Structures are given as structure tokens and as C-alpha cells.
Amino acid sequence: MISKSKLLCTSAGFVIALTAAPSLAQELTIESWRNDDLTIWQDTLIPAFEAAHPGITVNFAPTAPTEYNAALNAKLDAGSAGDIITCRPFDASLALFQDGYLADLTDLQGMDGFSDVAKSAWSTDDGSQTFCVPMASVIHGFIYNADAFAELGLEEPTTEEEFFAVLDAIQEDGTYIPLAIGSVDQWESASMGYHNIGPAYWAGEEGRLALISGDAKFTDEEWVEPLRVLGRWGEYAGEGYQAQTYPDSQNLFTLGRAAIFPAGSWEIALFEEQADFALGAFPPPVPAEGDTCYISDHNDIGIGLNAASPNAEAARTFLSWVASSEFASLYSNALPGFFALSNEPVTIENELANEFVSWRQDCESTIRPTYQILSRGTPNLENDNWLHASNVLSGAETPEDAAAAIQAGLDSWYTPGMYE
Template identity: 60%
Template sequence: MFNVRSVLPVSKLTCVTALVLSSIGATQAADTLSIESWRSDDANIWNDVIIPAFNKSHPDIKVTFAPTPPTEYNSALQAKLKAGSAGDLITCRPFDTSLELYKQGYLTNLDGLEGLKDFSDVAKSAWVTDDGKDQFCLPVASVIHGYVYNKEIFEELDLTPPKTRAEFFKVLDTIKSESRYTPLAMGTADQWEAATMGFQNIGPNYWKGEAGRKALLTGEAKLTDAPYVDTWKELAQWKPYLGRGFEAQKYSDSQNLFTLGRAAIYPAGSWDIQTFNTQADFEFGAFPPPVPKAGDTCYISDHTDMGIGINAGSDNQAAAKVFLNWMASKEFATLYANAVPGFFPLSNTSVELKDPVAQEFLSWRNQCESTIRNSYQILSRGTPNLENQLWNVSAQVINGTMTPEQAAKETQDGLEQWYEPQQ
């Protein structure tokens, strides 16, 4: 057997050994990527579907998915980044949380990344600096707001999904007066649902989507303007349809009320599709927020929810960019959208979904104008925090303890305390 020791002196053997070991180590480091994420529920999908698909075309890059529970992710990630122990790829929350990481030097500037050309400015807006110059995360997925409904109940009561607000309340009246079912499955105990599945769901039809959202940013519009007051006025009309004790009803209670077949309509985020697929034993469908009147342009909240960036401290920048460019592909978009129904690709490529309800949500992009939640970009980085205020006042409006006008004044006064364009 060939023996290195027989042909090299010890000093040279040591050098050769060091070179070989360092070469092996460099190769392993360059070809190994670890992903930080809060999507712990999706671990099996990444490990069994997404990563194997990537390795078919990139067998030389090993990828591991290392999620942290959602409630612990932000603090745990910050600690890892400070300690220099975070993974190579960072799953990005939208807007300020990730922007702050970029400002602190923890995320790589992605300007010039080939895959970014396949995303619109709206899709990229959650992970770009305020001046629009620096992109620091690749957009991955959005969630869409609307309503999910029990098809069996609608058939029993001879109802069809409403298209206008008048039709919507007529449907609610029919369910309330002619059946034993709760018309709307939503509570206000957790508050965030009142804003997220209430205010941000129906509001874009009032403030005209992106035009209205951007007008708040520039100061051209105020929260005391008619579109916002009218949004809260409609929310106030929900109270009679929410069922007994809705003030103490939590998010999980609302899900259970719907999946047990006791409620007809659920104000939804598309992320609920997976839960309902698992728990509901009836067929359900979806419809978008009804427009003011027939023929009006419809607007949907197609909210940027998740991106992915590169740890600026990673030694594997080149391999990480290879992975991100693959994530911008139609292959990834199709895999992810079908593996995680209700989380929709943000790239411009079109995909076909196997889940009929997810496909229904996605089809609204072709029918309606898309926008994002109006409190997420810039407007919630001061004190008081606009997002938290919207939770509170929207819940109070539905409860009947605050008027729409009072909700408008409180949020506008809060914004004026710290946001210069609104002063």
C-alpha cells in the first residue's frame, strides 16, 4: 500500500496534511448551507420535498433546515447573529424587523441577484430600504385575505357567494334568521383578528389599495378620512352576526367553530387553508371581499409574508446565492405553493395549484388589484405603534365600545405624534 510517510519527511508531511485537511474543510464549508426559519410546521416539507428537489440540480450543495418556534424566532435569531452562530440563510419577516437586521449589518445586500428580476416592486417592497435602493431579502411567499365558507350550509340555505356589500349582508341576514348557524366565525378576544381579518381584509376596497396605502405614507391621506371611517363602520355592522360571547372568543375558538360546522363564513387569511383541510370534514370554498357595488374594481390584501436573505457573516455567500436564485424559479414556486397551500409565490411566474381553495384565492390576483397591509411599511415603527393601535380600536369598534369616528381619531392622533408627514 502506498504510504505518504515513506516518501515525505515529517515536516513536509505535516504541511501536506494541513493542506489536505484545510481543502476538505473549505469544500465542506462552501457546500453546506443552513436555513434559519420560524416555519417549524413546514420542516418536513423542506426536508422531504424542497431540499431534495434542489439537490437534483445541485447535488454538491448540502442544505439543512433548522427552524425555531415562531414566538421565539426573532429573539433567538438576533442572539445567534450577535454570537456569530446563525445559519447561512435567514428567513425574513416582512418590513421593519428584517430592515433593522440589514441596518445592523447582518444581512447581505442582494442588489444584482439574478433571481430578483422575476419579482415586482410590490413583491419586493417588504425587504427593501426606505429609499428603494437596497434589496436585502428575496421575496418568497404572500398570504391573501378573504372569506372561507361552508359549501354545505350555503347549499342548504340556497346561498351563493356574495359579490357586493349589499349581497354580503343579505347572506348574513339569511343565515342568522333561517338557520341555527353562526353567520361569521370571528372573535375579538385576541384583537389581532379584528384588524387582520377585519380591517385589513375589507379596507382595501375603501381606500383603493396601493393608492390609498401610499397616500398615508406621504401624508396626503389621513386615517380620519372617509375611507377609513367607512371601513370601521362596516366592521361595526358585523357585531350581530358574530354569535354569542364573541368578545371572549379566541382565534383557535373561531377555527373550531368553523371546522365543526357550526358557522357558515370565516373571515380568513389563506394560511388557514391547511388547518381547515386537516380538521374540516365538509367541503369549503372562498370568496374575495365584496365590492361596494357591481362593476367596481376589487382590491385584495395580498400581503408579503416571508422572504429569505443571506447572513452577511456566512462564509458560503456564493452557494447561498445559488440557492436563492433557485428559489426564484418556477420549479420552487410550484413546489412550495402546492406543498404549503395558502402561501403563494411572489414571483411573476404563473403556477397551477392542486388545492382548489388555494387556487381560488390565487385566482383573485387576476381579477383584483393587489395591495399589502397599510400599517406594515414604516407606519408601525414609532410610538404608539399603528399596528397595535389597529388591533385595539378595530376590536373595540366591533364590540361596540368605540365608534368608527373615535377609532379614526385615536389612530390618526397616534400617527401624528411621531410621523412627520402626518403632522
């Protein structure tokens, strides 16, 4: 016969178990555009988190990059978005925060481990509120077939003149297409072309901030000249490059048919997996000997909390882990070419990734000029850069006409100081 006291204890324990159950078994879903990262999350990052937090399970559910913004906005509007939102940098995520879709993470444990510069891509204009944990930046430059360079007796170029001399030598030899780049996927022409080489002409942050303040325009010489340089690339991009997609460019390079790939550091893992030749990398050449080197070292990816998540406490636990040095090390080495933004030093094991990050020692860093403030209106400045840079690369528009069109679009809605 069960005693009354034992029954009460049993009942009490049952009630406690029922009460505790929700906090011990919560499932989080991560929204992301990084579908290439699926196995890294599933095999490395999520297992590490779940091992330390056995009451929380995590599901990484990416969407194709080109569909992510629209799909995420639709889910947020419908109330069906996941708990964790992977954040684009600057204006796109700021708009989600201002619309109430992203939670304020200013006081999140671990957020003090990031500099103001790292947090700037996911903070309000005055820096008083931060709504996504900074995860990583990417660096632009050029990845090349080191075996082809050795075969042709070529050295890494450091100036614009040397760069085109290398392209001429590759063209004359005829074994390889000098540059693997197409103009169909317009972002490729802007991000890996115009925004890659441009900072050396417009002086990086100085020029970018001058655009925002109204002290510079895209029609100024320092903004037109890199478009002229980009226009010359078409001579070296191979037959039919105007119909060439970004995946086509990747394949041309990894199959050994092209010698140089205008790149972001995010290419490292894929290229090392697919190419059967040695890889090298060099930063954007400077306009002339003695000029300052600049790199696009762009805050690229953050991660935030869906303000409507029913699992906010568990999600904040996960985001605090993302802010940790453990995550920074795991992420940087699982995905070489994505460089952690944490103040904590991270040892990077990948040789090519170390080459990219070493440029920070000798070059001035800047971000893409279209991402902060200037793409909040219509027409969108980032999309205008895509369109007109691709037109210049394909030969459909002169650099001067492209610059004028980009500036006219910005002038149609933007007044310097309107967001102060």
C-alpha cells in the same frame, strides 16, 4: 516499499481532501416563524435542494410566530442566529438590514427573476438594494362552508348589502354561527377584518399611498367606514366571541359550527386537511354594485442571509435556488395559498388556491396599509391597528374613536416625507 513519488501524491491528495472538506460539507440553519411549514421543508423542499447540492445540508428551525421577532433579534445580537433568515415584509426586515444583520443580495443570481413590486417588501426605500429573496404573497378574502351554503340556498355575496343579507339568513336559520372570528388575538381583527375589507373603501394603493404622503388620515370617511362595517360583525360572531382566540375561530369553522371564515389564503392547507365539508371562497364584497373590487394581495414572506454567517457561500447557493422556478413551483404546490412572487409562471394544482389567485384578474391589488414606512416609529401603527380594530369588533370602542386614536398615535411621531 512505497516510492517517494507515490508518497508525495498520497500526501498531496490528503492535503487537497482536507482543503476541500469544508466546502463539501456545510450545514445551513434556517430561522423562521412558519412552524406550520416544518414538514413541508423537511419532506419536500430541503430534499429537493440537497439532491442537487450534495455538499450542503439544511436544517429548518422555526420559532413560534408570536415569539419570532424577539427571539431572532436576541440571537442576532448574541451572534447565535442561523445562516438563513426568513424575512417579514417591509419595515421589520429593513431595520435588520440597516442594522447590518442582513446581507445585501442585490446581485444574487436569480434576483432578476422578480419584479420591482415583488422586491419592494425587501428593498431599501429607493429600491437600490435588495436584502431578501421574495418567496410568496398571501391574499385575503372569505372561506366558507359550501355544504352549508347549499343547504341554506345561499349564494356568494358580491356587495356589502348582500354580505349582510347572507349573514342574516345564516343567523335566522340558527344551525351555524355566521362568522368565525374573535377579538382576543388582536391581529385577527385587523388583518382578516379591517385590512381585508378596507381596501374597497380607501381605494387600495391610492389610499395607502395617500396616508404615507399625508394627503389622507385614518379619520377620513373612507378609513372610518370599514371600521363601522367591522363593528357590525360582532352581531354575527357568536356568543362569547370577545373571549375567542384565533385557534378557537379556526376550530369553530373546521368543525362545521361556523359558516364563514374571514380568511387569508394561508388557511387553505389546514382547512382542507381538517374540514370534512366542501370549501368555497369569495373576495371582499364591494361597498355597492358597480364599485371596483380590491384585494389585499400582500407580499408576506422572503428569505435572506445572516450577514455574520460563516457559511455565506453555501447560503447564497441555497438562496439562488429559492429564487429559481423549481422552488416557486414546489413551494406554491406544497403550501397552497402562498403564491410565488417569481416572474416565472407557476401551475397551481389546488382548486381553492386557484380561486384566490383568480381574483387578481378582476380586482385591484394592494398591500396592508400599515407595513411600509408607517410602522417605523412608536407607537407602532400595525400594533395600533390590531388594538383598535379588536376594540371595535368587541364593542369596546366606537369606530370614530378608534380612528382618532390610530391617527393620533401616527401623528405623534410621523411627518410625511421624513424618510425621503
